[in-house]
Amino acid sequence: MLFRQLEYLVALSRERHFARAAQACYVSQPALSEAIRKLEEELDVPLVRRGRKYEGLTPEGERIVVRAQRILADRDALKDEVGALRTGLSGRLRIGAVPTASGAVSLLTAPFCAAHPLVTVEVIADLQSEDILRQLQNFEVDAGVTYLxxxxxxxxxxxxxxxxxxxxxxxxxxxxxxxxAATWAEASRLPLCLLTGAMQGRQVLDELFAEAGLQPSPQVETDSVAALFAHVRTGQWASIVPHTWLHVFGVPHGMRAVPMVEPDRTVPMGLVVTAREPVSVMARALTETARHTDVAAVLERLPGDPLPQ
Known part of the structure; x- marks a missing residue:
């Protein structure tokens, strides 16, 4: 019963709405509310600020949620550990990724699934770096692929x-x-379509422009990779994109991809997991896959370049 109560409380904290939390837990709203009330009675402390609608958790509730997330994660890790010993690794691996990391994620999931055929994988793409770290901290994902x-x-x-x-x-x-090759100064003089300023990928571009003493003024901003390619296709705009996107989308007909120089910079990308012990079975298995997979051999080149021998 305690695990169920903690699950309901974590769901309420995440959804910030009683009905949505109940739906996420596949129970009725009265059942969820009653379970949380009983948890409050058992702990002898109010966990939820109640009014005519959900108004948030109390300070005590916020602290209990952090503990609950860890308890539930440890329970799941224990079940995964026992299951792996008995029948091999099974369950669900959850990976969060920034938009530019789609190619890297697929290069990891292929060998991972081959080694662990009983595991299903959920990839949550288009996350910002801070979202990945937050979801890792809250045990909402097992691993993330992001900027380092x-x-x-x-x-x-x-x-x-x-x-x-x-x-x-x-x-x-x-x-x-x-x-x-094209310089950042030359690119800044073009009518540009770039990602929105809130996205980590755009912030990296702004840092590289600033290193060249420039500040971009894009005519169009978007949070969609597909929208960037669509605008360039019109012939009215240009864009600056990570070369890894070309491994996913290719270079569409009528476009060219020209390497950027002055400055000629790269940004490290990597797999991130929590450092807590014990590490979850899923995170440990994916980390081992990452250490034995040469992602750089595929991605650190432009499409069409020969693969290294």
């Missing part, structure tokens, strides 16, 4: 995967399309 150019808190550990570099994506009719 800034120091991680001590509560996380990482496995470097590859270096992300950048290309100017432009129409074949543009003069820069015939070049072997």
């Amino acid at each position: 150019h800034k120091a991680l808190p001590d509560t996380f550990q990482s496995v470097p995967l590859y270096q992300e570099r950048y290309v100017l994506l432009t129409n074949v009719a543009d003069g820069l399309a015939q070049r072997t």
Whole structure:
């Protein structure tokens, strides 16, 4: 019963709505509310601030949720450990990823699923870096693939995967399309379509522009990778994208991808998991896969370049 009560409380904290939390737990709203009330009675402390609707958790409730997340994660890890000893690894692996890491995730899930055929994988893409770290901390995902150019808190550990570099994506009719490289200064003078400023990928671009003494002024901003490619296809805009996207989308007909220089910089990308002990079975297994998979050999090149011998 305690585990169920803790699950309901965590769901309520996540959904911030009684009806949605009940739906997420596959129970009725009265059943969820009653279970949380009983937990409050057992702990002799109010956990939820109640009014005409859900108003949030009390300070005590916030602290209890953190403990509950860890207890539930340890329970799940124990069940996974026992199951792995008995029949091999099974269950569900949850991976959070920034938008540019789609290619890297697929290069990890392929060998992982081959080694652990009883495991199903859920990939939660289009997350921001801070969302990945938060979801890892809250045990909502088992691992994340994100940027490593800034120091991680001590509560996380990482496995470097590859270096992300950048290309100017432009129409074949543009003069820069015939070049072997384009500078950031040259790109800044083009009508640009870029990611929105809230996204980590755009923040990295802004840092590289600033290193060249520039500040981009895109005419169009979007949070969609597909929208970037669609705008470049019109011939009216250019964009700067991570070269790894080309491994997923290719270079569409009528476009060219030109490597960016001056500055010629790369950004490290890697797998991130929590540093807590014991590490979950899923996170440990994916970490082992990452350490034995040469993601860089595939991704640190442009599509069409020969693979290394």
